[in-house]
Amino acid sequence: MKYASLGSGSRGNCTVVVSPQTTILVDCGFGCRETEIRLNEKGVDPARVEAIFVTHEHGDHRRGVGPFARKYGVCVYGTKGTLSRLDLKHCRSFEIQCGHPVNIGDMVLFPVAVPHDAREPSQFVIEHANRRLGILSDIGSLTPPVVEHYRHCDSLFVEANHDLDMLWNGPYQYSLKVRIAGDEGHLSNDQTAEFVSLVHHSNMQSLVLGHLSQENNHPEIVNECFHKFRQSMDVRIASQSKGTDWIHVG
Secondary structure, eight states: OEEEEEEOSTTOOEEEEEOSSOEEEEOOOSOHHHHHHHHHHTTOOGGGOOEEEOOOOOHHHHTTHHHHHHHHTOEEEEOHHHHHTSOOTTOEEEEOOTTSOEEETTEEEEEEEOOOSSSSOEEEEEEETTEEEEEEOSOSSOOHHHHHHTTTOSEEEEEOOBOHHHHHTSSSOHHHHHHHHSTTSOOBHHHHHHHHHHHOOTTOOEEEEEOOOTTTOOHHHHHHHTGGGGGTSEEEEOBTTTBOOOEEOO
16 A cells, blocks of 8 residues: 655645555545546546545645545545535545444555544544554544554554644634634644654654644744654655655554
8 A cells, every 4th residue: 555645735735645555535626627636646547546445525635525526436434524614516525434344455454533623523544454554634633542542553644733832922813713723623733743753663664744834834844853763663744735755664
């Protein structure tokens, strides 16, 4: 199994995951044409995509879901709350429940309930051939069930949204700062570092840090915060414009 971010940040989020038999997207936060361009840049034919798993209904995660699904006949997967907020006219959809695994091709996806300010948000652990990829892109606080679900991942894609000092001293209105830093907002660098420390194990291969705020974070700060993990695994940052190169899991 391998995966690549097509782009990560407030202007759009999308991750493509590929196994020998199956190709899926986790979120589709770019318009249909932009998603096609970014998939082609990774060498993926958009017509190969079999499913889109949507984490929640915010625009930077669902903008292209309906148009892409209608064009390519792709089935859309999400919780009841998430699907209720999407424009899925003329689309096939499948309702998932957190805690209940979903089989698609040679992958198994485990939806995980997370605290975020959306209708019924979920994130995903994806398994293929006894290897696990954990995607955790929008979450406001760490809960014991979330930590437990991500303990045995071989690769992690997790948000490192903001530096707290930059957030509180930055240009956002106070109410937005409170929302971002709240228990249903986004993880700070320090919170993400705590999470990685809790779930890290000797066989973990790689860590990708995504959803960096352009106003409230900086790659240099993130690199410094996560430098210690580079001693034991590959650590990368997903950019808004280019995402990441391919990362192999197992």
